[in-house]
Each structure stands twice: as C-alpha cells, then as structure tokens.
Amino acid sequence: xxxxxxxxxxxxxxxxxxxxxxxxxxxxxxxxxxxxxxxxxxxxxxxxxxxxxxxxxxxxxxxxxxxxxxxxxxxxxxxxxxxxxxxxxxxxxxxxxxxxxxxxxxxxxxxxxxxxxxxxxxxxxxxxxxxxxxxxxxxxxxxxxxxxxxxxxxxxxxxxxxxxxxxxxxxxxxxxxxxxxxxxxxxxxxxxxxxxxxxxxxxxxxxxxxxxxxxxxxxxxxxxxxxxxxxxxxxxxxxxxxxxxxxxxxxx
Amino acid sequence: xxxxxxxxxxxxxxxxxxxxxxxxxxxxxxxxxxxxxxxxxxxxxxxxxxxxxxxxxxxxxxxxxxxxxxxxxxxxxxxxxxxxxxxxxxxxxxxxxxxxxxxxxxxxxxxxxxxxxxxxxxxxxxxxxxxxxxxxxxxxxxxxxxxxxxxxxxxxxxxxxxxxxxxxxxxxxxxxxxxxxxxxxxxxxxxxxxxxxxxxxxxxxxxxxxxxxxxxxxxxxxxxxxxxxxxxxxxxxxxxxxxxxxxxxxxxxxxxxxxxxxxxxxxxxxxxxxxxxxxxxxxxxxxxxxxxxxxxxxxxxxxxxxxxxxxxxxxxxxxxxxxxxxxxxxxxxxxxxxxxxxxxxxxxxxxxxxxxxxxxxxxxxxxxxxxxxxxxxxxxxxx
Amino acid sequence: xxxxxxxxxxxxxxxxxxxxxxxxxxxxxxxxxxxxxxxxxxxxxxxxxxxxxxxxxxxxxxxxxxxxxxxxxxxxxxxxxxxxxxxxxxxxxxxxxxxxxxxxxxxxxxxxxxxxxxxxxxxxxxxxxxxxxxxxxxxxxxxxxxxxxxxxxxxxxxxxxxxxxxxxxxxxxxxxxxxxxxxxxxxxxxxxxxxxxxxxxxxxxxxxxxxxxxxxxxxxxxxxxxxxxxxxxxxxxxxxxxxxxxxxxxxxxxxxxxxxxxxxxxxxxxxxxxxxxxxxxxxxxxxxxxx
Numbered sequence: 031x032x033x034x035x036x037x038x039x040x041x042x043x044x045x046x047x048x049x050x051x052x053x054x055x056x057x058x059x060x061x062x063x064x065x066x067x068x069x070x071x072x073x074x075x076x077x078x079x080x081x082x083x084x085x086x087x088x089x090x091x092x093x094x095x096x097x098x099x100x101x102x103x104x105x106x107x108x109x110x111x112x113x114x115x116x117x118x119x120x121x122x123x124x125x126x127x128x129x130x131x132x133x134x135x136x137x138x139x140x141x142x143x144x145x146x147x148x149x150x151x152x153x154x155x156x157x158x159x160x161x162x163x164x165x166x167x168x169x170x171x172x173x174x175x176x177x178x179x180x181x182x183x184x185x186x187x188x189x190x191x192x193x194x195x196x197x198x199x200x201x202x203x204x205x206x207x208x209x210x211x212x213x214x215x216x217x218x219x220x221x222x223x224x225x226x227x228x229x230x231x232x233x234x235x236x237x238x239x240x241x242x243x244x245x246x247x248x249x250x251x252x253x254x255x256x257x258x259x260x261x262x263x264x265x266x267x268x269x270x271x272x273x274x275x276x277x278x279x280x281x282x
Numbered sequence: 283x284x285x286x287x288x289x290x291x292x293x294x295x296x297x298x299x300x301x302x303x304x305x306x307x308x309x310x311x312x313x314x315x316x317x318x319x320x321x322x323x324x325x326x327x328x329x330x331x332x333x334x335x336x337x338x339x340x341x342x343x344x345x346x347x348x349x350x351x352x353x354x355x356x357x358x359x360x361x362x363x364x365x366x367x368x369x370x371x372x373x374x375x376x377x378x379x380x381x382x383x384x385x386x387x388x389x390x391x392x393x394x395x396x397x398x399x400x401x402x403x404x405x406x407x408x409x410x411x412x413x414x415x416x417x418x419x420x421x422x423x424x425x426x427x428x429x430x431x432x433x434x435x436x437x438x439x440x441x442x443x444x445x446x447x448x449x450x451x452x453x454x455x456x457x458x459x460x461x462x463x464x465x466x467x468x469x470x471x472x473x474x475x476x477x478x479x480x481x482x483x484x485x486x487x488x489x490x491x492x493x494x495x496x497x498x499x500x501x502x503x504x505x506x507x508x509x510x511x512x513x514x515x516x517x518x519x520x521x522x523x524x525x526x527x528x529x530x531x532x533x534x535x536x537x538x539x540x541x542x543x544x545x546x547x548x549x550x551x552x553x554x555x556x557x558x559x560x561x562x563x564x565x566x567x568x569x570x571x572x573x574x575x576x577x578x579x580x581x582x583x584x585x586x587x588x589x590x591x592x593x594x595x596x597x598x599x600x601x602x603x604x605x606x607x608x609x610x611x612x613x614x615x616x617x618x619x620x621x622x623x624x625x626x627x628x629x630x631x632x633x634x635x636x637x638x639x640x641x642x643x644x645x646x647x648x649x650x651x652x653x654x655x656x657x658x659x660x661x662x663x664x665x
Numbered sequence: 666x667x668x669x670x671x672x673x674x675x676x677x678x679x680x681x682x683x684x685x686x687x688x689x690x691x692x693x694x695x696x697x698x699x700x701x702x703x704x705x706x707x708x709x710x711x712x713x714x715x716x717x718x719x720x721x722x723x724x725x726x727x728x729x730x731x732x733x734x735x736x737x738x739x740x741x742x743x744x745x746x747x748x749x750x751x752x753x754x755x756x757x758x759x760x761x762x763x764x765x766x767x768x769x770x771x772x773x774x775x776x777x778x779x780x781x782x783x784x785x786x787x788x789x790x791x792x793x794x795x796x797x798x799x800x801x802x803x804x805x806x807x808x809x810x811x812x813x814x815x816x817x818x819x820x821x822x823x824x825x826x827x828x829x830x831x832x833x834x835x836x837x838x839x840x841x842x843x844x845x846x847x848x849x850x851x852x853x854x855x856x857x858x859x860x861x862x863x864x865x866x867x868x869x870x871x872x873x874x875x876x877x878x879x880x881x882x883x884x885x886x887x888x889x890x891x892x893x894x895x896x897x898x899x900x901x902x903x904x905x906x907x908x909x910x911x912x913x914x915x916x917x918x919x920x921x922x923x924x925x926x927x928x929x930x931x932x933x934x935x936x937x938x939x940x941x942x943x944x945x946x947x948x949x950x951x952x953x954x955x956x
Contacts, residue, residue: 080493106495118490120483122550126294130476131483135495137476141504144475145468151475152295158476159291198494352758398937401944404757405700409895410940412888413933420930534888538765545762609781609880612773619766623759624751 033058033234034202039088041074041258048074050258051088056202061228061235063245065269066255067278072238073115075255076204079236080112081105092202106135109201113191115210115238117184125174125182125190129165132197133158165196168231169223185216192223196231203227205237209244217244224248242270254278297470314459318452326455330523332556332563333458334516339543339555340465341512346541347549348478349505350485351399354537355411358418359510361532362388363517368435368527369428377442384518385511392510396503415537422529434528437521449523458519465512469552472508481505542615546622548629557630565618569611577601628652667799672921673914678806680913681813682875685868686890687897687905688816689861695824695900696833696857699749699760703768705887707862710771711737711869712878713779719786726788734866741862742855749858750851754840768884776880784878791874805874812871813906816864821902833857837900889916892936898949907947911935 032055041049049071056062064072077083079090081102089098092108100108111132120128136158139151166172169189174182179190188211195203208224209217221244227233239245245252245266252269254261262272269275286293286300298304318326338356345351363384370380395414402410422429429435440447440454447453472478480501483491492498521527539562547558581598585591604610626633632652640647689704701707714736718729748767752760793804824830835843836853844850869878876882893912897904912932920928939947 082489082492101497102492103495103497106493112493114490118487120486120490122486123479123482127479127482131479131491131494131496134476134480134483139476141477141508144477145471145508147471147475152292155295155475156291159294194494346758352761398941402940403944405694405761405899406895406940406944406946408700408761409892410937413892413937416933417930417937420926424926541762545759609773609776612769613777616766616768616770616773620748620763620770623755623763623766624748627752627755627759 032056033060033093034236035091036075036079037089037091039075039078039090040086041071041078041083042086047258049078049085052255052258052260053088054253054260054263056234056236058234059228059232060250061224061237061248063249063252063266064236064238064255065240065242065245065252066261070255071258072255073206074258076112076206076238079105079204080110106198106200109199110204111195111198111200111202112204113188113195113206113208115206117187117191119179119187119191119194121180122178124176124178125171126162126176128179128190128194129162129197130158132165132194133161135198161199162197165193168196168226169193184211185213188212188216188220189223192220192227196227196233200233202234202236205235205239207238207240209239209241217241220244221247295474297467297474311463315456318455323450326452327450328563328567330455330458332559333455333462334519334523335540335543335563336556336559337458337462337465337516337519338513338540339547339559340462340469340552341509341516342540342544343549343552343555344469344472344481344512345505345509347544347551347554348473348485349481349502351502351505352404352408352541353411353509354408354534354541355395355415355418356509356513356540357532357534357536358415359388359392359513360517360520360536361418361422361527361529362391362510363514364437364521364527364532365422365429365435365517366514367518367521368437371438372435377440381515381518385514388514388517389507389511392513393503393507395510396506397499399506400499400502412534412537415532415534419529419532422532429529432529434526437525437527439525440522447522449525454522458523461515461519465515466552466556468512473552477501477504542619544629545619546629548631548633550628551631553634554629554631557634561630565611565614569614573602668921671800672917674800674802675806676914676917677910678802678810678913679917680893680910681810681906682868682872682886682909683890683893683912684906684909685809685813685816685871686865686886687894687909688813688820688902689865689868690891690894691897691900691902691905692820692861692864693857694837694894695902696837697749697753697854698757698837699753700757700764700899701861702761702764702887702891703744703771704861704865705883705885705890706768706771706775707737707741707865707883708869708872708886709775709878709880709883710740711862711866712873712882713775713784713869713880714866715870715873716779716784716786716878720784726786729786730870733870734863737866737869738859738863741858741860741865744862745855745858750854753854768887772880772884779878779880781880786873786878788874790871805871809868809871809875812867813909816867817902817906820860820864824902829853829856889932892932895946896936896939898946901946901948904946904948 035055036053038051038053039049040047040051052075064075066072074083078085081100085098089096091097092110097105097108120131137154139154143151166175169192171189171193174186174190179187182190188208192205192208205224208220212220224235224237225248228235249266251264252266253263254269254272254275256278261274261278262269288294293299298307317329338360342353342356345353366384366387367380370383395411399407399410423432439449447457480491480496483494483496484498484501488498543558543562544554545558546561547554547556577598580601581594584597585594622629636652686705686708689707690701693699693701711733715729715733718724718732719726724732744767748763749760752763788805790805790808795802795804795807824834832843832848832853835846835848836850840850876886889912890909893908894905895908896911897906897908915931915935916928919931923931
C-alpha cells in the first residue's frame, strides 16, 4: 500500500460533477502537484482530503488506513495539515498564538487542567512553544512573533500559514496555491522552502499550483486535471507535453 | 516605553508580564481589600454589584469575546444560578454545597444550550439564545412547587458553616471579590492554554480551526458551559444580595445589560468586563444625582451669577422635572449604547490602552494606531 | 371544529401582524445585512405619528395615514444617516447593539413626549365585522391581512424585478464591489431604511385600533416578529410572511388548547426546533464559506 492514495473519488454538487472519479497515489517523500485550469476541481480535492466535503463516492487511504469517514478535526492528528488558497489565519490573534493553534492536535491537557493552569499544562505549553520556535527558525519568521495577523502583509501571511501547518508536525502537507499573490522573490523563497520541507523535515508535499515555473522547479510528479477528470499524470515535462493538457490550456 | 528582554518561555506564559504589573495590581487589590473599612455602606453595596456584574461580564467575555458566540440569554443563566441557590438553601443544603452545585447545574444547562447552538451563527444564534431565555423565564413563572411562580422567593442570609454573611457585611463583600478574582484568573488561564486558543480560533475562522484539529462542537459546548457556570456563580451571589428573586428580574433587558457590560468595557479583554461593570452599575447613582443634586447646584450657580432668586428656583424645578421624567433611564441607556458603538468601538478598556500608549510614546503617538478596519467586502452570511 | 377554524383565522390575522413587522426586519437585512432590533419601535413611532396627525391635529384618517408613513420614511432615513452609516462595515453584532440602543431611546422618548397611557384613534375599520357563515372576522384585522399580503407581493416584485431591487441585493452581497459597479450604495442604504420605516409605520397605523398606541407595544410585538423573520429565513420576503403566520397560528392555538403559559413560549419552542433542523430558517439559502 502506498503512503497516500485517492481511489476513484467523486464529488457532486447538484448536477455538477466537481470531481469525477479521480485516482492517484503519492509516495512517501514526494512532491506531488495538481495543476489544471480554474474550476478544474483542484481545491475541491483538497477539501475532500481534509474532509471538509464528503465525497459522493470513492475512498481515501492514508498510511494504509481508510480515512474517508474520519471527522475533519481528526485529520490533523493523523498527520495531514493544510493551507488555504485565500488565507484562513486567525486574524485577531498574534502570530505566536496562530502557530500554537497549529499545535492543537498534540494538546494533551484536559479542560479542568487548563482552567487551573496546572504545572502539567505549563510543561506542555513550553514543549509546544519549543516546537513552534523551531518552525519560526525554519521559516525565518522571528520578526513577527507578537504581531497581530491583521496588520501583516500578504506575503508574510502566506508563509505563516505554511508555518502553522508545519507546527502540527504533519507527515503530509497540503499546500493550496502557495505562490498565489506572491511576487517573484517571494515565490523563489517559497520554492526553496517547499524543497526544504521535503528534504530537511521529511514531509511529503501535495500541492495545487498555477505557477508553472515553480511547479517545474519543485515537483517530482504532476497531475493535470480538467472538469474534475484526470488528464495526465507523470513528470512535469511529460504532463506538459501531453496533448490533452495542451488542449485544455490552449482550448484547441 | 518598556522593553522586555525575553530569555525564557515562561515570560510569555505568565499572567503578569513584568514587575510593574505586580506593583499596580497589588496596589489595586490592597485598595479593594481596604475599601469596605473606608467607605460607607451605600458605596460598598454598589461595589458588590460591580463585582457581580463583572463576574457575568467575564463569563460573557469567554463566550462572546473569545469564542465569538453572541448570547442574549445570560439573564437566564443568572436566574438558574439564583433559583438553585434559593431552592437548595430552603431545603437546608449548606452554602459550600449549593454554591458549586449552582455552577454545575448552570453549566449543564449551558452545555445543553450549546448543542443546538452548534450549527447556528450570527443572528440565528442571538434569537436562539433569546428564545431559550424566554422559555426559562416562563418555566420559572409556572413551576410553582419549586420557584413559587410570580410571587418570587425569599432568600435567607448566606451562611457558611454556621457563620452568617449578611448582604451588607464585609464578609459578603470579600466573598464576591474572591469569586470575581477567581473567575478572572480562570479566564486568563484558559486564554494561555490550548482551550482558550481553540476558542479564539473558532471566533476567527471555523474552517481553519477544524483543519487544525479543533473539534468545533466540543469547544463551542465547552465555551457555553464554562460561561454559563460562571454566570451561575454570579447568580448565587446575586440572589443573596437581593434577598428576593422573582422571574421578572431576569428578563431580556437584563441580558442586554450584560451585553452592554462587555460592549462598553471593550469586548477583547478581561479588563473590559470590569470597566464595563463599573460603568453600568454607576449609571443608576448618576441618574439619582442628576435628579437631586444637579438642579440645586445649577440654581445656586445661576443665582451667584446674579440671576433673580425666583428665576433660579424655576430653573431648579424645570431641571429636576426633566431629571425625574419617567423612562429617562431608558433614554440614557440607549444613548450610551449608541454613543459607545459610534465613537468608542473598543470600549473603555480600548480608551485606557489609547491613553496609556499616548503617554508611553509621547510625543510620537499616532491616532491611526487604533483605527478600526471596516470591511465592506465580506458578507457575514457565508461563514 | 368551528372553534378550531375561528382560532385558526384569528391566528392568521395575528400572524399577518407579525409578518408585517417581520417584513421590515427582512428588508433592511436583505439590502444591508444589518439586523434592526428597533424595528418594533419604529412601528410604535408610526403609531404615535398617526395619533398626532389624526387624534391631535384632527386630520382625515387617510391623510393622516399618508403623513405618518411619509414622516416615518423621513425618520428612517435620518436614523440611517445618523446612526447606521458611520458604523456600516463593522461587525454585525455591534450594529445589532446600536439598534438595541436606538430601541431603548425611542421607547423612552416616546413615553416622555406622548405619555404612558394607552392611546386610541378612530379608523374606518374600527367597528365593522365580516361574517362568513359562523366565522367572525373584525374589519381591523382584515385590513392587516390585506395590507400584509399586498405589501409582501409588491416588495417581492420590487426586489426581484426592478433595477433598484437588484442593486439592493448586490449591495448586501458585497458593498465594495457594488460601489465600484456604480451602484450608489449610500443612497440604496438610505432608501431601504426609508422603505422599512414606512412599512413599520403602516403596521403601526393598522395596528392602532387593535393593540392601542403605547410606547412598549413595539418591543412586545417586535420580540414576536423577530422570531417570525428568523423562522422564515432572515432575508426572505415570503419567508417573513410564512414565519409570521406560523408564529401567529401556533401562539393562538396554544393559547386556546394548551394550559396557561404555553401561549407565549410555544412559538419560541417551535422556533428552536426548526432552527435545529434547518439552521438557516425555512426559506433561507444554505451557504457555506469557500476555502
């Protein structure tokens, strides 16, 4: 059984098939990218994986176990973290608080312990903070610890979202358009980070991306999607040369 | 401006971030402990009401301020606490049992309200809590074997293991102070622990919270339960302070007053609950003063500036008739709410922070630091 | 059986009253996403306006009616200008609080100006009754039913088939985008407050013979009309009418068949049950945030 498998999954909104029996599998340590024109169903696949949507049919397997029925809030605990296309940070909290929320799936303390702030809570807090500091170091975010998200520029928020996902110590990270809204320099940084996430932290990356130069630079394999259907899977070069993909992008 | 050199994670975990706060809050606490020995019984009684309102304010802050779940039903939680105390006391249960029992019972009811509230947001949640409060009010009025219906219930003097705590006494004052400090510490503890962060996460983005592993249902219910339980404690104190409770004391208007506490105080920090409580409780004495003292004062000022004595007397009478007009309190309440939302959206605590920052940064303070962002784009329907 | 039908009919009449007030809630929400808790109090003000024109100044009923509605429209516009416009764009809950404050203020001021006695006006609908077989329906109630149905139909058509209605729906979805598309957002918001206040005034005038004119009447009715609007799905005009009818009928039937005390609570219980099943109300669209 491979690391992560999507088995002929479908999602239907009324009469519209947003995702139409898509299957693919991701090997451990791989950077796997989903490309496709707008409305192809890329983000829907992500929402299916993080269980925000229920699939109409099909199954999801992660490390050999079926996660199709797992409630969304337990997905993080299994080791799948994600970012969002339009940034879903906790706006009225500091960056530190945001990253600490990323640690939530590792919280062990009970409500009554939290209320009294017992020594065990304090110990756990320091532990969490230590992990958060490692991520801050990794993504170079030291300057923003106490800053409110609402006051930070877009590019920084994008990185913070990745940081929050990393704080949960995932085995698989889903990046939804990590470069959207970033300038060339920031995109470069992002591509380095994505590779570092794989090589240094050993996390498997599944991402949705439009920027083909970024895709070419970092991806091991690419899946092209259109109207909810898989067009082609393979190395970036193979997929870009595939006639169906060219047709989908150029409309020929 | 104070810069704190951080060398330890504990420094970020501590409630009092630096030594200066030890001094200022220590002095405040000492003043509050000394207060009953320094002021008259009227003022002491008012301060007790401030404490009770502030406890409810803290409770509401946890639910509305941190978790973002609006409630116009907190008067019902207060009522449940108060009636539990009154009923159990009548059965002869000692205070040390019924005080926590009231909190637990109210907490359970709160959790039960939390469940239907799970799927509701915004205005739907507001109306659901209003509906809940109406139903509680009606049950209190009809369940006569327990609550004596609309006749209300007498509440006997509080008694801790044989030691009576009369409602005007210092001991009762300290009990209320202790409960307030306890609930504030509890709220702050929550805020610096995973539970409190989960609350804030729910307030800001439910979707992201879910994907970060927060069980929305569990945490919303927890928030409701904690908030209700603290309000229940306040209800016990309220019952003993009033010595008489009846269903019409716990109406929607009281719930609105509680919401006003956190709006006026500033709905983003525990300080706000205390500031708001002071303000709301002081409206009444202020109105009394308006009725009694201000006209006399104005008349004497006017006559000292050479106004004929009969004209001055007339001025006094006109002013006191305005001051004692029926329903003036409502108009002033309404004006206060509208003024705060229009001109001081961050509430009194926000103003406090602004003044503090002004002096810290003098002369570099910029007004725009606290400018509130308006969002014309986001529709709250798609949450 | 006749009892039941008679109760049903008076329930429908009461429901139309709630529906009429709920309509005001819905209009403002539909166009601006503002929930106006003072809607009942605007209705109350309408009642006092018409009392001033007819009872005090001695105008003809229909002329007084017209003046009251126009007066309230201006009043609604002024409220929007002074209270609502500066806080548009703030979180929904602060606007709700501001209108709660407005309600307090209006109730208290009305009590000071017009006193706290029940006031009454003479209307053409005051005395007559309509008899169908053994059923009896007073003319004043009939007038409310007719007015509610007509207003619902007219406003529904207005929102769905006129340019202004479309502009209003666009404004509620995204104020900034609507502004960039050339919709005069400020005027739209102003107008909707005027319309909503006018609807409230109509309700106030038609209710004057039924409930009398009193400064607290708005709060009492508003607290029933508000669940009606929510029940129907806030933001749906037919929903307001249907919600009002449901609340009215349940209240009347509960008052007749169930022990004392159920009358006031039953509508809220039904409301909670409906919200449990359909959190967006009966006619509200189900929406979720896209991520």
